[in-house]
Amino acid sequence: MNYPWLENIQKSLLHQFLQGRLHHAILLTAPEGFGKRVLVNQLAQAFLCLSAENKPCGSCKSCHLFTQQSHPDFMLVEDDNSKTIGVDLIRKLVNKSQQKSQMHGAHVFFLPDCHKMTEASANALLKTLEEPGQNKFIILTTPHPSRLLATIKSRTQEYTIKPPSAEILQPWLVAQNVALEEFEKVYPMLESSPLSALEFIKSGALQAQKAYLAQFKSFLGGQSTAYQFSASYDEDKVDKQLVWLLNALKMWLNSKLKQNGRDLELALKQVQICDMQNLVIQVRMQMLQTGMNKKLLYQAMCNKLSQILRR
Numbered sequence: 001m002n003y004p005w006l007e008n009i010q011k012s013l014l015h016q017f018l019q020g021r022l023h024h025a026i027l028l029t030a031p032e033g034f035g036k037r038v039l040v041n042q043l044a045q046a047f048l049c050l051s052a053e054n055k056p057c058g059s060c061k062s063c064h065l066f067t068q069q070s071h072p073d074f075m076l077v078e079d080d081n082s083k084t085i086g087v088d089l090i091r092k093l094v095n096k097s098q099q100k101s102q103m104h105g106a107h108v109f110f111l112p113d114c115h116k117m118t119e120a121s122a123n124a125l126l127k128t129l130e131e132p133g134q135n136k137f138i139i140l141t142t143p144h145p146s147r148l149l150a151t152i153k154s155r156t157q158e159y160t161i162k163p164p165s166a167e168i169l170q171p172w173l174v175a176q177n178v179a180l181e182e183f184e185k186v187y188p189m190l191e192s193s194p195l196s197a198l199e200f201i202k203s204g205a206l207q208a209q210k211a212y213l214a215q216f217k218s219f220l221g222g223q224s225t226a227y228q229f230s231a232s233y234d235e236d237k238v239d240k241q242l243v244w245l246l247n248a249l250k251m252w253l254n255s256k257l258k259q260n261g262r263d264l265e266l267a268l269k270q271v272q273i274c275d276m277q278n279l280v281i282q283v284r285m286q287m288l289q290t291g292m293n294k295k296l297l298y299q300a301m302c303n304k305l306s307q308i309l310r311r
């Protein structure tokens, strides 16, 4: 699958590779849902392809092995069963990088979510990251570049994938059967991540969010009580519900901040919205602690929201 917002960076990196001037350690950063993994797989297949032109050709032995996920010169450095990338995995990478490639072409190492490296892992990688050897490439991706050690970042060439413009998104959305107008309602809330926004719409979460926020609006407008609003509690979705509340409050506050009045009423409304935001943030943090009764916390939150509204 090709994502139009990745075309430029893909072409640029492939061009640098073909000209023999690609940096041996590439760091790609973007929030979740930008297609980083797809991009790296396409690049890796092209770097490993044995064809003289049109890389990746899709038909050489290397391309076949790659699409079957059994290419001997490609290494995916991740552990599904662990929250970290441990030092053992990095040692495997280092060992492999010291061997000759089996297909007599390039060697590609891919570290998705590289911020999961422990300090020991990062330190074990430094030397190889600096000098992996000829025709060997290490590609790291992360949505959290600020969590990387400076010693890792300084040894890589970093590329940040920017959120695509509406112009780039529109033809893609048409192909996905999604209206731009609908998309733009959720897109900014999800770190401007096109794939997360698409998933949000396709999974029906957009409808659920709309229905939930309609209940919240009715509560804010006094058409329903705190008790009635607390019935919106959904055990499986409560974290999402709180995020929807926070986004709605953020948008409400922004609209109030844009009003240039200096009157006391406006200032009080702004404080009121801030207080509601802080309350929701606090409740969300409490819910993350184990052993807390989420339903009770939610009911208490609704009562407190009501008190803030009645001030």
Ligand SMILES: [Zn+2]
Binding pocket: 049, 050, 051, 056, 057, 058, 059, 060, 061, 062, 063
């Ligand atoms: Zn090929």
